[in-house]
Amino acid sequence: MMNRRSFLKWTGAGAAAATLGTAGLFQLRPVNADELESLKNQGIDIKYTADVMCPSECGLEMWVKDGRLTKIYGNKAVPFNDGTCCAKGASGIQLVYSPDRIKYPMIREGERGEGKFRKATWDEAIDYIGKKLTKIKKEHGAESVIMDAGDVTDRDQYWRLFFAFGTPNVFEHGSICDTPRRHGPKLMLGGKRIEPDLMRPVLVRQPDGSLKKDMTYKNKLIIYVGWNPFVATRINYESRGTLAAKVDNGCKIVVVDPSLTNTASQADLWLPIRPGTDGELFAGMLRYILENDNPNSLDRRYIDWGFKKYSEGWDEYLDAFKSWWTKTDPMTNLPYFSVEWTAVRTGISKEQIIELSHMFGSTKPAALVCGMQSPGHHYNGYVASILMTTLNVITGNFDVPGGAIDTEITKSDKGGSATGKDFKKKKVKRTVNGTEVEGEIEKLHMDSYGDWPVAWDDVIGDFPKLFKEGVSLKYGNFKGYKYPIKAYIQRTGNAVLTGSAPYRWIEAITAKDSSGEYKLPLMVTVDTLYLESAVYSDVILPEASYAERMSLSDIYPSHPVLYLRDQVIKPLHESKTPTDIMNLLAKKLYDLGDKDIQPNDFWGKYKSQEDFVNEMLKPAPGRYNVGQPLPYPKLPEGYKLIGTPDSLESGQVTIDNEKKEAKGVPVTVEWLRKNKGVAVWPMSWYRYRKSDATNGEYVANKVFPNTKSKLVEFKFSMYADLDKKIQEGLGVSSGMKELGWEHLPSTFYWFETNWNPNTNPKYKKYANEYPFQLIVGRVHQAMSGTQMIPWLAQTPCEGIYMPLNNAFEHEILDANPAKKEGFELKVKKFKANTWCVGTLLMHSQDAAKLGLKTGDMIEIENPLKRSVKSKVFVSEGIRPGVVKMGFGTGGRFSPGLGGTYKQKDYTPSHNMLVDPDSLSPLMGMPTYADMIVKIKKL
Amino acid sequence: MDLSIQDLKAQTNFYNFFSTFFREKPSDEWLKFALELVTSWDETSSPLNQQLLENVQKSGLDNYLNSLTQEYERLFFAPGHVPVNLYESVYCGSGLLMQETTINVRQHYLRAGLVVKSLYSIPDDHVSTELEFMQFLSQRILELVQQDGVEEDIKEIMVWRSEFISEHLQQWIPTLAETMRANSTEPFFLLISIGLESLVEE
Numbered sequence A: 001m002m003n004r005r006s007f008l009k010w011t012g013a014g015a016a017a018a019t020l021g022t023a024g025l026f027q028l029r030p031v032n033a034d035e036l037e038s039l040k041n042q043g044i045d046i047k048y049t050a051d052v053m054c055p056s057e058c059g060l061e062m063w064v065k066d067g068r069l070t071k072i073y074g075n076k077a078v079p080f081n082d083g084t085c086c087a088k089g090a091s092g093i094q095l096v097y098s099p100d101r102i103k104y105p106m107i108r109e110g111e112r113g114e115g116k117f118r119k120a121t122w123d124e125a126i127d128y129i130g131k132k133l134t135k136i137k138k139e140h141g142a143e144s145v146i147m148d149a150g151d152v153t154d155r156d157q158y159w160r161l162f163f164a165f166g167t168p169n170v171f172e173h174g175s176i177c178d179t180p181r182r183h184g185p186k187l188m189l190g191g192k193r194i195e196p197d198l199m200r201p202v203l204v205r206q207p208d209g210s211l212k213k214d215m216t217y218k219n220k221l222i223i224y225v226g227w228n229p230f231v232a233t234r235i236n237y238e239s240r241g242t243l244a245a246k247v248d249n250g251c252k253i254v255v256v257d258p259s260l261t262n263t264a265s266q267a268d269l270w271l272p273i274r275p276g277t278d279g280e281l282f283a284g285m286l287r288y289i290l291e292n293d294n295p296n297s298l299d300r301r302y303i304d305w306g307f308k309k310y311s312e313g314w315d316e317y318l319d320a321f322k323s324w325w326t327k328t329d330p331m332t333n334l335p336y337f338s339v340e341w342t343a344v345r346t347g348i349s350k351e352q353i354i355e356l357s358h359m360f361g362s363t364k365p366a367a368l369v370c371g372m373q374s375p376g377h378h379y380n381g382y383v384a385s386i387l388m389t390t391l392n393v394i395t396g397n398f399d400v401p402g403g404a405i406d407t408e409i410t411k412s413d414k415g416g417s418a419t420g421k422d423f424k425k426k427k428v429k430r431t432v433n434g435t436e437v438e439g440e441i442e443k444l445h446m447d448s449y450g451d452w453p454v455a456w457d458d459v460i461g462d463f464p465k466l467f468k469e470g471v472s473l474k475y476g477n478f479k480g481y482k483y484p485i486k487a488y489i490q491r492t493g494n495a496v497l498t499g500s501a502p503y504r505w506i507e508a509i510t511a512k513d514s515s516g517e518y519k520l521p522l523m524v525t526v527d528t529l530y531l532e533s534a535v536y537s538d539v540i541l542p543e544a545s546y547a548e549r550m551s552l553s554d555i556y557p558s559h560p561v562l563y564l565r566d567q568v569i570k571p572l573h574e575s576k577t578p579t580d581i582m583n584l585l586a587k588k589l590y591d592l593g594d595k596d597i598q599p600n601d602f603w604g605k606y607k608s609q610e611d612f613v614n615e616m617l618k619p620a621p622g623r624y625n626v627g628q629p630l631p632y633p634k635l636p637e638g639y640k641l642i643g644t645p646d647s648l649e650s651g652q653v654t655i656d657n658e659k660k661e662a663k664g665v666p667v668t669v670e671w672l673r674k675n676k677g678v679a680v681w682p683m684s685w686y687r688y689r690k691s692d693a694t695n696g697e698y699v700a701n702k703v704f705p706n707t708k709s710k711l712v713e714f715k716f717s718m719y720a721d722l723d724k725k726i727q728e729g730l731g732v733s734s735g736m737k738e739l740g741w742e743h744l745p746s747t748f749y750w751f752e753t754n755w756n757p758n759t760n761p762k763y764k765k766y767a768n769e770y771p772f773q774l775i776v777g778r779v780h781q782a783m784s785g786t787q788m789i790p791w792l793a794q795t796p797c798e799g800i801y802m803p804l805n806n807a808f809e810h811e812i813l814d815a816n817p818a819k820k821e822g823f824e825l826k827v828k829k830f831k832a833n834t835w836c837v838g839t840l841l842m843h844s845q846d847a848a849k850l851g852l853k854t855g856d857m858i859e860i861e862n863p864l865k866r867s868v869k870s871k872v873f874v875s876e877g878i879r880p881g882v883v884k885m886g887f888g889t890g891g892r893f894s895p896g897l898g899g900t901y902k903q904k905d906y907t908p909s910h911n912m913l914v915d916p917d918s919l920s921p922l923m924g925m926p927t928y929a930d931m932i933v934k935i936k937k938l
Numbered sequence B: 001m002d003l004s005i006q007d008l009k010a011q012t013n014f015y016n017f018f019s020t021f022f023r024e025k026p027s028d029e030w031l032k033f034a035l036e037l038v039t040s041w042d043e044t045s046s047p048l049n050q051q052l053l054e055n056v057q058k059s060g061l062d063n064y065l066n067s068l069t070q071e072y073e074r075l076f077f078a079p080g081h082v083p084v085n086l087y088e089s090v091y092c093g094s095g096l097l098m099q100e101t102t103i104n105v106r107q108h109y110l111r112a113g114l115v116v117k118s119l120y121s122i123p124d125d126h127v128s129t130e131l132e133f134m135q136f137l138s139q140r141i142l143e144l145v146q147q148d149g150v151e152e153d154i155k156e157i158m159v160w161r162s163e164f165i166s167e168h169l170q171q172w173i174p175t176l177a178e179t180m181r182a183n184s185t186e187p188f189f190l191l192i193s194i195g196l197e198s199l200v201e202e
Ligand code: SF4
Pocket: A051, A052, A053, A054, A055, A056, A057, A058, A081, A084, A085, A086, A087, A088, A089, A090, A233, A236
């Protein structure tokens, strides 16, 4: 070994080194005097922004010093989270400054999935993508390209670019979230998310005309079904609001869930229902309420018949619902929807069903709320969500103080023309069976005009099939037209792991043709973290983290509230903002001759992120001056409101009587910055009615809700319109065929869920061999990729993410007082049971039968002969016969996941057990919670 | 410290060499010269040199250079988690980038009238930037020692230099070199790691 100390004396070697050094300054430059002064004396800069650590997107206050994010707090001016910031939100600094972020553009070197990449320049990467896209468009049409913006957040730049490019196949994560759950509110209210009226404070117009922040909770009963706001956060105010309503107003909380979630542990009553029978419970409740309602009894005045004034189609709905009462269910030999039937199906006692129905009918205000884990993840979730909507409406709880609010139709509008949706209206020509046909780009949509005519939220679960087989259009102008899928551009999502069975995705993405080329020639990932989908990509582009880009919050408040996701710090490493990425790629496509991309739609128009966000803000709030108390008594009732809260308040508006609009000064980034980042417009309730002075009563105002008739629709006009398209197409969709439907129903319907041997005769034969129903739940701190933050990975959750690791070695920071900052990075040995890993939760009775105790290794196998390994966590906190895993907690095979990656071989990926062919029949959503398994000790 | 012009030149060149090496993936041409250089650091018959020679012979020079660039990508630029991180904060800061260590490094640069070009984007404490800073200081001293009446200036820069070495380079470069050795079996990178380490030894 050479003598190291003498090294520098080797001047001969030094001279040789001279030829290999590049003289001059590369990373450093001289600083001028003024700059030096300002760099040396920096104060704290406070920025108001919005979180993205979880989909709740809380309003935050971030502190910046020396160009560096130093503190994260909640923003008190944002009523959505009212100044709160959870531990995960505060740990955002660890994600932003993680050394494991994607730092530069990368181009694949090895095979897809090998994880071999080389660092590339932006020029190279954009050139690579641009050329491939141009070629694909030329050969197969722009529709062969899928843009999946993954996260809903900050996606509009990508959507805009790809709409302009000419593909209607532009998606986001929503389609693998909970589409069946949104179905009822969408059909009946034109909405999506029914939530309890729990957001406080709310800004309310007082009788004296002033506006006041109101903190009072009016709720008396909330029934959460398969919804766990304390863990699966999306609607921030629900966790603190639930407790506040309980304490302040004596509100009763009932949680219906097979497992004792954190929310259930706060409830007055926990009903451990059998999975997949929420629809049964609601049908039983509705029948009980209809049969026992008595307008003349104080105690049994369940139904508020006033709803009929604000709705249409009730009689038809009722007939359809009642038509089942006389039928006998082959599984139970009991009449449908009877209390007895409901009890047998749900596993909840008859007495409890009666008590719950009575409690819901007689307690007002109340809210019945379904979570993403209930109807959202079952094949027949539609029926449950339609019934849930019905129950809220007929009991008079819809949009009343303390009742149930569809937040999709109360939140502020945003996006406007920036989203690029208008590009979809552009006409293109295609040759179908030898004939040239013209139609709007949107009619080339792979789902709406292909296999999923009802899926208004798109179908990601079906991608692997389409990657392999291509798209056949069945409806609209282009029916009969076929095209292949040639590019998959994914941004911040992780569909390879989350969009139904990963093995199907991997198979489709790595399939090659006879010449050895990938059948899907282009796969791109744009992200901040390196997750599993990126491992399979050809190009990875580093996206600026949420603290480094500008956009708007995407939240579900009970009235219009909108806040800025301000850019807090500069994009780190070589990452770029969505606006820059959009402009770069647009420019490249334009330079390569794409006439659909015009400078004035992109870089000529949006010179900065602020330009883009200002355009997104133009339609805000876009809601109506309706309800009691009227938000703006000085402005005409029923008119659409546009503009800043202060301009509307001061009457600085133009009234357009034709369009029925009251337009104030548009909200801008600058205005938001001056107002702590947030715009809050007043709250009102009963937004569907107005007072009719002549008759001294309330009548429907016909502007709210958001259905075609602007009434609550028990007769589904959306289905009627879709059915027209279907009937004029090439036949009913495969989902409808599965249901034996020739038409979409006009009103209430019922069908059974999949893979449930208790309710669906088709699966009865599996009951003995596969005795467990498998369900799945979110783990807040480990959702998506955030468990790469070590201390979030060390926080247990509900028996499905527990400290049950095998001993392993991992590089972490360890205390070392001898070091400058008291820490050092070192490979540390973690003892067994000190780090959280994905586990399977099982009831102690079941565990006893199988001879299992907490920590035992097990194998979980489904009837499709797919299996995963896991450790078991035994507790009383789950219904016997049901087992539960977490989403994305185990089997994580990307090295971007830190310590979690090391546990991949013995932790379960729930999606390995999902039936990839069981997509819910109307919306194509993977049925994550419809599965049965057998379990053996290893 | 009494420094000969020759020593100073050698130091400047070495800082420059390592700074260049860590800045971006080297070209084949560069690597060819670098191979000669690194083998000259050790006895011809040393096990590392022998191994390196064997590797070159086994795969042929072109393939060998190619495998070196691939190893370079794997060690320093792999997505997700790089086996060898090139930022000081990862080794002796809070484990995150852009923390106190980075700000402290920035102060050293500012004192010498320099600032990183991609301020606030690329953390200031990348090994290549820190070595570029050392190269700059050595170069300045080299220029000054050839002038008269600038002893005070020289002294001042010498202080900056030795403080930066002791407060920063010596705090982490040995661990960085160790990490390289723990993560690669390729003699070229091992020789680089040894050279780098010796550069900051007292
Ligand atoms: S709830 Fe979600 S959005 Fe809110 S602070 Fe926590 S992680 Fe951030």
